[in-house]
Amino acid sequence: MKLTLQVWRQASAKAKGGFEKYALEGLDENMSVPEMLDFLNEKLIKEGKDPVAFESDCREGICGQCGIAINGHVQSPEKRATTCQTHLRSFRDGDEIHLEPFRAAAFPIKKDLCIDRTALDRIISKGGFIGVNTGQAPEANSILIGHETAEAAFDAAACIGCGACVAVCKNASAALFTGAKISHLSMLPQGKLESKTRVQQMVAQMDEEGFGSCTFTGACEKVCPQGISVAHIVTMNREFWKS
Amino acid sequence: MIATKIPNGPIQEKWTQYKATSKLINPANRRKYKVIVVGTGLAGSSCAASLSELGFQVDVFTFHESPRRAHSVAAQGGINAAKDYKNDGDSIWRMFYDTVKGGDFRSREANVYRMAECSLALIDQAVAQGVPFAREYSGYLSNRSFGGVQVSRTFYARGQTGQQLLQGAYQALIRQSAVGNVSLHTRYEMMDLVVVENKAKGIVARNLDTGEISIQEADAVVLATGGYGKIYYLSTLAMNCNASAIWRAHKRGAHFAAPSWTQFHPTSLPQMGDYQSKLTLMSESLRNDGRIWVPKKEHDPRAPKDIPEEERDYYLERKYPSYGNLAPRDISSRAAKEQIDSNHGVGPMKNAVYLDFKDAIARDGKAAIEKRYGNLFDMYKKITGMNAYEQPMLISPAAHFSMGGLWVDYELMSNVQGLFVLGEANFADHGANRLGANSLLQACVDGYFISTHTIMNYLAGETPNVKIDQAIVSNLKKETENRLAKLLAIKGNKTAEEFHKELGILLYTKCGLIREKPILLEAKSQILALQKSFYKDLLVPEGQQINFELEKAARVEDYLELALLIVEDALQREESCGAHFRKEYQTTEGEAKRNDEEYQYVSVWESIEKNVFKLHKEQLEFEYIKVSERSYK
Numbered sequence: 001m002k003l004t005l006q007v008w009r010q011a012s013a014k015a016k017g018g019f020e021k022y023a024l025e026g027l028d029e030n031m032s033v034p035e036m037l038d039f040l041n042e043k044l045i046k047e048g049k050d051p052v053a054f055e056s057d058c059r060e061g062i063c064g065q066c067g068i069a070i071n072g073h074v075q076s077p078e079k080r081a082t083t084c085q086t087h088l089r090s091f092r093d094g095d096e097i098h099l100e101p102f103r104a105a106a107f108p109i110k111k112d113l114c115i116d117r118t119a120l121d122r123i124i125s126k127g128g129f130i131g132v133n134t135g136q137a138p139e140a141n142s143i144l145i146g147h148e149t150a151e152a153a154f155d156a157a158a159c160i161g162c163g164a165c166v167a168v169c170k171n172a173s174a175a176l177f178t179g180a181k182i183s184h185l186s187m188l189p190q191g192k193l194e195s196k197t198r199v200q201q202m203v204a205q206m207d208e209e210g211f212g213s214c215t216f217t218g219a220c221e222k223v224c225p226q227g228i229s230v231a232h233i234v235t236m237n238r239e240f241w242k243s
Numbered sequence: 244m245i246a247t248k249i250p251n252g253p254i255q256e257k258w259t260q261y262k263a264t265s266k267l268i269n270p271a272n273r274r275k276y277k278v279i280v281v282g283t284g285l286a287g288s289s290c291a292a293s294l295s296e297l298g299f300q301v302d303v304f305t306f307h308e309s310p311r312r313a314h315s316v317a318a319q320g321g322i323n324a325a326k327d328y329k330n331d332g333d334s335i336w337r338m339f340y341d342t343v344k345g346g347d348f349r350s351r352e353a354n355v356y357r358m359a360e361c362s363l364a365l366i367d368q369a370v371a372q373g374v375p376f377a378r379e380y381s382g383y384l385s386n387r388s389f390g391g392v393q394v395s396r397t398f399y400a401r402g403q404t405g406q407q408l409l410q411g412a413y414q415a416l417i418r419q420s421a422v423g424n425v426s427l428h429t430r431y432e433m434m435d436l437v438v439v440e441n442k443a444k445g446i447v448a449r450n451l452d453t454g455e456i457s458i459q460e461a462d463a464v465v466l467a468t469g470g471y472g473k474i475y476y477l478s479t480l481a482m483n484c485n486a487s488a489i490w491r492a493h494k495r496g497a498h499f500a501a502p503s504w505t506q507f508h509p510t511s512l513p514q515m516g517d518y519q520s521k522l523t524l525m526s527e528s529l530r531n532d533g534r535i536w537v538p539k540k541e542h543d544p545r546a547p548k549d550i551p552e553e554e555r556d557y558y559l560e561r562k563y564p565s566y567g568n569l570a571p572r573d574i575s576s577r578a579a580k581e582q583i584d585s586n587h588g589v590g591p592m593k594n595a596v597y598l599d600f601k602d603a604i605a606r607d608g609k610a611a612i613e614k615r616y617g618n619l620f621d622m623y624k625k626i627t628g629m630n631a632y633e634q635p636m637l638i639s640p641a642a643h644f645s646m647g648g649l650w651v652d653y654e655l656m657s658n659v660q661g662l663f664v665l666g667e668a669n670f671a672d673h674g675a676n677r678l679g680a681n682s683l684l685q686a687c688v689d690g691y692f693i694s695t696h697t698i699m700n701y702l703a704g705e706t707p708n709v710k711i712d713q714a715i716v717s718n719l720k721k722e723t724e725n726r727l728a729k730l731l732a733i734k735g736n737k738t739a740e741e742f743h744k745e746l747g748i749l750l751y752t753k754c755g756l757i758r759e760k761p762i763l764l765e766a767k768s769q770i771l772a773l774q775k776s777f778y779k780d781l782l783v784p785e786g787q788q789i790n791f792e793l794e795k796a797a798r799v800e801d802y803l804e805l806a807l808l809i810v811e812d813a814l815q816r817e818e819s820c821g822a823h824f825r826k827e828y829q830t831t832e833g834e835a836k837r838n839d840e841e842y843q844y845v846s847v848w849e850s851i852e853k854n855v856f857k858l859h860k861e862q863l864e865f866e867y868i869k870v871s872e873r874s875y876k
């Protein structure tokens with residue numbers, strides 16, 4: 001299989017970036033996108049050129065590391081998939097493919113396709129947890145949680161922290177990411193007590209980090225690899241007004 | 244003599260006794276002590292958060308961009324605990340027994356008992372953190388059963404149990420970084436251990452974004468750096484999993500136990516081409532309904548649907564009538580490898596066996612199977628492009644879990660004082676074969692409940708904040724700088740990735756599921772040759788700042804040394820046990836044959852100099868469990 005890649009190259013955070021073209025032959029349609037980049041890099045290294053800096057780890061869609069935009073599709077042209085779950089059989093022989101990093105003011109580019117998403121950790125640090133210390137927990141079955149509630153909490157907690165929701169949003173809002181965590185925890189009896197401060201602080205941190213505000217376009221839900229629903233943004237807003 | 248520091252007294256009371264008599268530090272004095280924790284998986288995050296809650300200063304290091312990306316995130320199936328919520332006769336004792344037996348009587352009784360004992364509180368802790376475990380309609384926690392046991396003690400959160408547990412631990416850690424005493428260093432790799440007078444006093448760390456190398460000092464060091472199954476290149480582990488932290492600690496004196504005991508998971512997806520970088524695990528639960536078979540005829544070119552029933556060999560059902568397709572991992576994996584090696588393998592590379600749902604679909608209907616495994620079938624389709632409702636899945640054994648690791652005593656401390664090793668990075672609880680859903684548990688209890696007490700006990704005898712001699716600091720820094728400069732300067736023609744792939748194939752074929760003396764000897768000389776070539780032919784692109792190739796090269800350098808010890812260990816152990824199967828030592832029926840008289844010990848290795856190892860033995864005493872032949876017929 002043959003593909004022409006247009007890859008975003010940027011030497012460092014401050015450097016000016018641009019697309020560079022690479023023609024690849026001998027690809028296999030079962031390769032994943034990171035495997036294609038491995039293939040490209042082996043070639044570049046042998047030619048004495050700087051390989052494309054990109055990050056991936058689990059390569060099975062769960063660690064949230066690998067996301068880039070492929071032909072403008074955040075994460076993947078496939079539905080509910082991460083970049084590492086995208087295989088070359090999604091493209092046609094001879095296609096030209098653009099690969100570029102997620103773009104958002106709060107996710108500065110570090111090099112080529114690598115970005116800094118630590119802003120998301122800082123949002124969590126403002127209350128995206130239940131304040132229980134080791135040793136304080138009551139017996140597990142003393143907290144009853146209905147099947148539906150547990151499943152709904154799981155749906156929200158399934159977030160892999162990849163930032164696709166931010167990258168696709170025209171306002172670069174982190175509302176889905178933050179809403180999912182707030183919703184996950186406030187839905188559970190053991191997380192209710194801290195609801196008020198949680199939502200206030202996390203929303204404030206979101207603003208502080210330079211994420212935009214949500215205008216409810218719903219684009220985030222469509223690209224979320226875990227299919228997390230925008231209903232969690234509604235929950236967040238409700239919790240916020242309540243608080 | 245190896246001192247395990249196992250407390251006296253009956254096994255049921257050892258841990259209580261330990262906690263009651265261990266040394267404490269007054270809350271006001273705790274902040275004077277600093278502990279370094281390397282790794283933010285379940286073991287590292289939970290340990291760091293818990294120590295900070297107690298009041299200690301904790302410096303956390305991970306090469307990941309965020310602590311939440313540690314490989315614990317990928318665990319699917321579940322976590323064991325002896326809650327006996329099912330009233331099916333489970334107990335701490337039974338879990339202890341199952342684990343020791345599952346490990347083929349090559350683990351330490353006292354440690355295993357403690358893990359089972361702490362499992363109860365762990366579930367409580369996770370629930371309190373908001374981990375959304377599966378629930379019954381009544382609101383109570385739900386359980387399922389996992390391989391190698393007869394009770395239902397596995398707690399789960401759909402197919403993402405590891406992710407959910409890690410979120411709990413990650414959130415506890417992040418909370419401490421905001422309100423407690425944790426300082427987080429992401430994108431830092433530990434390059435070396437700082438040992439002063441046989442005490443761990445810090446690490447050499449490299450900032451992966453700037454390339455800067457620094458010495459980080461502390462009063463104790465915790466390594467929770469995960470497993471090294473990725474040494475086989477193709478494995479179920481994440482791309483960046485590595486052995487470097489524990490290997491560098493080993494080179495500084497920490498003993499390495501049972502390096503060759505690696506678990507191969509029976510239901511991974513097979514390799515499909517040379518370009519492939521990792522193998523994806525399919526949950527073991529599929530074996531509840533799928534039937535495993537290969538064509539009876541060698542090199543059979545027919546599509547599975549064209550092979551009539553009588554020409555199929557359901558080899559697990561044939562060989563293990565009572566456990567059938569649910570035989571334990573080591574046995575199932577080995578049986579698959581035997582079929583593949585004897586020309587019965589299937590799939591494009593003839594490296595797989597079939598896992599067939601045809602009969603289950605005929606029996607229960609497609610809807611029922613979809614309800615049970617829909618997400619797994621979808622995942623299979625996503626990766627392979629194939630539809631498992633219509634044709635059998637292709638599965639194959641893949642390197643998955645390291646039972647081996649740095650040797651630790653009952654306090655999870657290595658022979659280097661003040662160096663604690665937790666989670667998959669240590670050798671402790673799983674013996675020669677790990678039971679499914681026990682390792683998430685081990686990582687968690689090591690971090691939340693055990694290390695907190697044992698680290699405090701150690702620190703209580705130490706003067707806090709003793710500065711390391713500047714001469715030592717600058718030497719250590721230079722050593723790492725020189726090491727990396729040397730790798731960059733080779734300027735050969737082969738990438739680190741190519742060396743890693745070559746090493747992986749070598750180990751998989753010669754020191755993998757089935758081992759044999761002449762082949763192991765061959766492997767040894769080939770690894771030595773590969774090592775030589777590495778220092779002659781390696782090609783790393785320039786650049787000290789973000790340079791993933793340089794990171795890789797340093798890890799592969801360590802893998803090449805560890806590989807030699809793995810082979811040495813496999814050679815030295817002239818018996819078969821658990822995942823370690825020596826062809827020369829099998830029963831007449833082809834099963835693993837232990838030699839308890841001569842090998843009822845853990846092999847504990849010391850590196851004398853590069854590539855030269857010395858064996859120490861930790862004799863295993865079984866006071867509570869009768870050692871027996873492990874049969875699943």
Ligand SMILES: Cc1cc2nc3c(=O)[nH]c(=O)nc-3n(C[C@H](O)[C@H](O)[C@H](O)COP(=O)(O)OP(=O)(O)OC[C@H]3O[C@@H](n4cnc5c(N)ncnc54)[C@H](O)[C@@H]3O)c2cc1C
Pocket residue numbers: 281282283284285286287304305306307310312313314315316317318319320321322323404405431432433434467468469470479480481485487488524643644665666667668679680681682683684686
């Ligand atoms: C696909 C898969 C599925 C699994 N499913 C299950 C299951 O269902 N049930 C079960 O019980 N077990 C399962 N396991 C095993 C289990 O997930 C692991 O054993 C466990 O999560 C290990 O946790 P850990 O904290 O020890 O290490 P990890 O989670 O691997 O964390 C290691 C950490 O160390 C850091 N690190 C490593 N080296 C360095 C260095 N040199 N410098 C800085 N940081 C470093 C990494 O960044 C990472 O943060 C599974 C494993 C795999 C691969």
Ligand code: FES
Pocket residue numbers: 055056057058059060061062063064065066067082083084085
């Ligand atoms: S590499 Fe982990 S989600 Fe893609």
